[in-house]
Amino acid sequence: MEHAADPLEPVAGIIVLTSRTMHTTTTVLHDGHDAVLVDPAWHADELDAIADLLAARSLRVVLGWSTHAHHDHLLWHERFGTGPRLATTAAASSAVGHIDEVRAALTADLRPLAGQVTAFDGGALPWAGGVAAVVVHDAHAPGHGALWVPGVDVLIAGDMLSDLEIPLAGETGLEAYARGLDRLAPYVEKAAVLIPGHGHPALAGTADSPTARLRADRAYLDELAGPAEDGGDDDPRLAAGPPWLREEHEANRRATRASRADVGGAGPPTTS
Numbered sequence: 001m002e003h004a005a006d007p008l009e010p011v012a013g014i015i016v017l018t019s020r021t022m023h024t025t026t027t028v029l030h031d032g033h034d035a036v037l038v039d040p041a042w043h044a045d046e047l048d049a050i051a052d053l054l055a056a057r058s059l060r061v062v063l064g065w066s067t068h069a070h071h072d073h074l075l076w077h078e079r080f081g082t083g084p085r086l087a088t089t090a091a092a093s094s095a096v097g098h099i100d101e102v103r104a105a106l107t108a109d110l111r112p113l114a115g116q117v118t119a120f121d122g123g124a125l126p127w128a129g130g131v132a133a134v135v136v137h138d139a140h141a142p143g144h145g146a147l148w149v150p151g152v153d154v155l156i157a158g159d160m161l162s163d164l165e166i167p168l169a170g171e172t173g174l175e176a177y178a179r180g181l182d183r184l185a186p187y188v189e190k191a192a193v194l195i196p197g198h199g200h201p202a203l204a205g206t207a208d209s210p211t212a213r214l215r216a217d218r219a220y221l222d223e224l225a226g227p228a229e230d231g232g233d234d235d236p237r238l239a240a241g242p243p244w245l246r247e248e249h250e251a252n253r254r255a256t257r258a259s260r261a262d263v264g265g266a267g268p269p270t271t272s
Contacts, residue, residue: 007053010193010201011152013129015053019046023164023198024072026050027156028059029149031129035059037080038147038156039066039073039197044109051079062127066117067158067197068141069095071105074114085117088136090143092119132156135187138172139180146184153192160184161213162199166220166237170251174259178221181214188214224256231256 008016015028019042027038028050040050054061064085066073074095076085087095095102096116103111124131125147133148140159147156159168160180169177188194194202194210202210216235223231231253232238238249 014154016195027195030059034062034128036063036127037061040075041072047077051077068144071102076113086120087117088143088145089119089121092117094142137180137183139177141171148187153190155187155191155194157196159197162196164199166235167217168248174255
């Protein structure tokens with residue numbers, strides 16, 4: 001069986017694990033004793049391996065956080081314990097309303113592990129290590145809730161700002177996606193580390209920095225909105241990605257053409 005990548009620890013108190021499927025990340029935020037578990041994923045054996053790692057380090061999960069209500073971000077494991085599993089109010093509502101579809105998207109051994117999350121409408125998640133600020137927007141999915149961890153300057157971005165995926169705007173639209181990037185921008189500019197929901201962490205001071213990720217996503221949206229019919233086609237993530245990513249790009253282009261038709265020739269707003 002193919003195995004997930006080894007855990008990364010880009011800064012003290014942050015562990016990033018990567019699934020063998022779609023480079024899906026799990027982030028553990030901890031103080032050496034208590035842990036917040038963000039988007040644990042994806043396969044049953046990988047969830048079990050996460051539980052093994054937590055046990056080996058004597059870390060107790062006090063809180064689970066789902067950045068949004070897609071099936072690969074709503075998983076759990078009985079060994080993670082019974083602490084609250086939270087998401088933003090909009091994301092929790094979406095999860096409850098679509099729980100049958102969420103479970104249908106999973107294999108039989110994962111369906112019992114996917115469940116509802118509780119709405120959290122606060123601005124910061126309290127835990128023993130301090131607070132993690134919740135940064136809410138509607139890009140990619142309703143109520144998408146990124147986490148900003150001050151002190152270590154880490155942005156857990158959810159399904160945004162990936163080095164492997166273009167902006168996936170099919171659920172909430174290109175305009176919402178552009179606004180979501182604007183919402184995240186102040187945190188991106190301060191981030192020492194950016195952790196996407198799919199892909200590799202970006203480190204400040206490198207060619208693949210958090211700000212470079214932001215520029216890449218904004219450039220993609222700007223090219224879609226431009227006059228060229230093939231806008232966005234040269235994004236390197238498309239050339240290296242799987243066929244479904246090209247299909248998402250074509251859906252973005254169709255949405256752009258529809259927007260132009262609705263407003264008499266102008267595309268969706270460009271990013272700031």
